[in-house]
Amino acid sequence: MARIDLVDLAHSYGGRDAPEESFALKPVTMTWRQGGAYALLGPSGCGKTTLLNLISGIVAPTHGKILFDGVDITQQSTEKRNIAQVFQFPVIYDTMTVGQNLAFPLKNRRVPKPEIEKRVAEIARLLDLTPDLNRRATRMTADAKQKISLGRGLVRPDVAAVLFDEPLTVIDPELKWQLRSKLKALHRDLDLTMIYVTHDQTEALTFADTVVVMHDGRVVQSGTPAELFEKPAHTFVGYFIGSPGMNIVPAEVKGREARIDGHVIALNRSYDTLPAGAKIEIGVRPEFVELVPPAPGLLSTNIERIDDLGRVRFARVRIGDTKLAARVPSGFSSSDSTAALKFDPAHIHVYADSRLVEGAA
């Protein structure tokens, strides 16, 4: 159990001299607190797995340091690091029974036998593997095998963190839900730091209390699911999280006004010191843009189509060349293809070069 600090950590598969733009992980400094449930979220190739492998020591960093409870372990081998990791595909030892598989990490570390038995029994009970403890692991189904892998990750009580690298990829959707809830429960029971890599926002948002969003080798935001939803720090977080994603619209912003396509939208805060020459955009979630019948003073738009998601409906609309999504209130019906948009000023954010700008009150 430990706090994990990353200090200016970066990795390049092309070696130290490669240009920084090509780094798989660009320099990052951050802290993972003991006992946290973290999700590392981002599209394929954004550097999540690299970051995970750096923490576990499978990959050595190009520069920077990793500290466990303040102790620099950057040069330590994976075996010595006290890290557990579960991989995307089940890894089981074919020659062993389920119980022997679970006991293996403890046995190799010369944990006394009674303690091994106690811990294996506990983990097997938590993962519903108790009836299978004496079966050969090769004979199990793919998802039971993945449960064994999860079990091997969780069996050591003293690990600094358990790292999960998209562990539910091979599991059926139904079981996926169950296993995720199980992991969440295990996190509460075992007081372990867990870092869960995924590209699936539902998985990340339901598992973690802190979601770390990565994009193109950088950590762009880390926060609670609510923070990511309400106040994305980067336009990428805006459209990657949420379905449909955030509307990002190029705009001219001056003081308390944003101008889109010649139309003025009021803002809650004042933006007087925007960097000169930066690309200015406003971002607003579709949930906070309402589709209303055309009226004077409102931004009018063309409806392209309406998606019915069951609980809510979202309209795809167009203003000039810009496409947006807007919430369709229940009871709204329009035979006409034109409508107007009503923005909620409290939820409009301003971005300069894709990064959130805090306005003045």
Add this chain to the structure above:
Amino acid sequence: MRKTLNNRAWLMVAPVMIVVLFSALLPVMTVVNYSVQDAMAENHFFWNGDSWFRELLDPSTEIGSRFSGALERNLIFSFVVLLIEVPLGVALSLTLPRRGWAVGPSLVLIALPMLIPWNVVGTMWQIFARADIGLFGATLTGLGLHYNDTQDPVSAWFTILLIDVWHWTPLVILLSYAGLRAIPDAFYQAARIDAARRWSVFINIELPKLQRVLVLAILLRFMQSFMIYTEPFVVTGGGPGNATTFLSIDLVKIALGQVDLGSAAAMSLVYYLITITLCWIFFTAMTQLDLLKEA
């Protein structure tokens, strides 16, 4: 559900059936034919029943004792070959580089002996092993060892085994290397996380994953070593005495040397059946190993 019967599909199989007929079935039938007949002069054949087989399988007859002796030598030879080549091949494949520029050159170097034709191998070693002028034989003699592959049975066996190990261990190495390469990195990474020792990784990850290719390697090496002919024929001529007279060598002597077609035919058939049966036993044993463990 009604299915339309259409036997025209058999026509598609016809070409391969015809090829098999000429390449395998007809030659074997010729041998079967010889094995139940005796020939007098002028190609005059008459029915001889199973007496060639009786004579062959009875160790008290001359041909029977030759057969049982050669069979014993064959079995010992194949057993020793497997015992050396399989562990050696697996061990060497573990030392090969997994990635980088060195992979290509080392694989080519390792495969080189396999590319040399059998009788060239024999001729090379015949000279190489000569105690007077051969580099290998002369070196051993120079070291004060009693080595002469044409006069001393132990030297002869040692030489033939060495030739086979040199010639065919590369096959085991390549098969085993391919099997090792197919193991995903995650297994090795998980083993590091679990603090598994090198030996434990080999026993619990690599060896189980190699099982399939090793079945193939053992079958191929068994079949080839059980049919060994050229190396002893060229290097030792089956001697000294009949120390290295294996079944195939004896077979050729009987068929072409003594023109005992009936005995030779019976011997080929029995030889053939033994090879097939042993292969089947190997294969079944190795593929059923898992089921037995489970039970």
